Amino acid sequence: xxxxxxxxxxxxxxxxxxxxxxxxxxxxxxxxxxxxxxxxxxxxxxxxxxxxxxxxxxxxxxxxxxxxxxxxxxxxxxxxxxxxxxxxxxxxxxxxxxxxxxxxxxxxxxxxxxxxxxxxxxxxxxxxxxxxxxxxxxxxxxxxxxxxxxxxxxxxxxxxxxxxxxxxxxxxxxxxxxxxxxxxxxxxxxxxxxxxxxxxxxxxxxxxxxxxxxxxxxxxxxxxxxxxxxxxxxxxxxxxxxxxxxxxxxxxxxxxxxxxxxxxxxxxxxxxxxxxxxxxxxxxxxxxxxxxxxxxxxxxxxxxxxxxxxxxxx
Numbered sequence: 281x282x283x284x285x286x287x288x289x290x291x292x293x294x295x296x297x298x299x300x301x302x303x304x305x306x307x308x309x310x311x312x313x314x315x316x317x318x319x320x321x322x323x324x325x326x327x328x329x330x331x332x333x334x335x336x337x338x339x340x341x342x343x344x345x346x347x348x349x350x351x352x353x354x355x356x357x358x359x360x361x362x363x364x365x366x367x368x369x370x371x372x373x374x375x376x377x378x379x380x381x382x383x384x385x386x387x388x389x390x391x392x393x394x395x396x397x398x399x400x401x402x403x404x405x406x407x408x409x410x411x412x413x414x415x416x417x418x419x420x421x422x423x424x425x426x427x428x429x430x431x432x433x434x435x436x437x438x439x440x441x442x443x444x445x446x447x448x449x450x451x452x453x454x455x456x457x458x459x460x461x462x463x464x465x466x467x468x469x470x471x472x473x474x475x476x477x478x479x480x481x482x483x484x485x486x487x488x489x490x491x492x493x494x495x496x497x498x499x500x501x502x503x504x505x506x507x508x509x510x511x512x513x514x515x516x517x518x519x520x521x522x523x524x525x526x527x528x529x530x531x532x533x534x535x536x537x538x539x540x541x542x543x544x545x546x547x548x549x550x551x552x553x554x555x556x557x558x559x560x561x562x563x564x565x566x567x568x569x570x571x572x573x574x575x576x577x578x579x580x581x582x583x584x585x586x587x588x589x590x591x592x593x594x
Contacts, residue, residue: 315350320341320344363409366408368407379391394426403420450477452476481544503545509538529567534564535563
């Protein structure tokens with residue numbers, strides 16, 4: 281008997297393509313979901329610094345394979361103007377990462393170690409609408425800042441698979457949204473999403489690796505999102521973030537990117553069933569010391585492919 285079948289809401293009536301879909305996930309206390317997350321990152325990066333490092337890697341590839349279990353610990357009902365707050369525990373049942381580089385790459389090795397150490401460990405978070413808050417224990421299991429950032433972005437996507445207009449969407453509808461990119465060496469950068477509700481089709485949920493085949497789980501909405509990194513402001517604007525200015529540094533250059541994702545979301549539960557994502561980022565920026573004039577010049581391209589799949593409980 282499938283564990284997920286015990287916590288699914290009652291089946292929804294058949295929907296016509298003209299009916300609106302509001303993909304807000306419906307979670308029940310005690311529910312358990314498992315997802316596999318497989319990703320591959322290819323990076324080609326060259327950094328020029330005042331001190332030459334002949335052993336520095338310029339190309340590396342990293343493959344990551346994770347199985348994460350989401351347990352719904354508590355559901356706090358929302359009000360007329362507030363969404364329900366869902367308290368999750370995310371446990372990494374499997375976590376493996378492997379990197380290959382053309383030279384010594386301590387940062388890549390540290391990422392591998394940080395992801396490997398996630399296995400068997402957990403952290404809690406609360407999701408209310410589009411807001412992920414109340415993160416507890418992540419710093420204990422992911423001391424590496426980049427590992428923590430990846431973990432939080434993955435788990436947040438599982439809990440809240442898509443952002444759509446408040447009134448819901450119909451097949452064929454298009455919409456857009458933007459969010460500012462923070463913790464970047466350049467200001468004025470935004471992540472822009474242009475989405476389309478393509479169609480409805482039967483959901484296919486994967487079996488665990490110990491089994492074979494796939495199983496149907498009602499109908500799913502299929503959403504296509506194309507995203508780009510855009511810049512707001514004039515080319516004459518100083519693009520240095522405040523944190524750099526406070527340390528006597530100036531930044532300049534460009535950071536661009538594009539990609540797309542194809543998501544399958546259950547019409548009955550609002551759960552993410554699968555997501556396939558590809559993204560490419562290109563960077564060419566400089567960091568200059570205002571006092572000494574010394575500079576760091578970073579040029580590179582990073583390509584990422586990610587596959588997320590809802591698994592049947594073993």
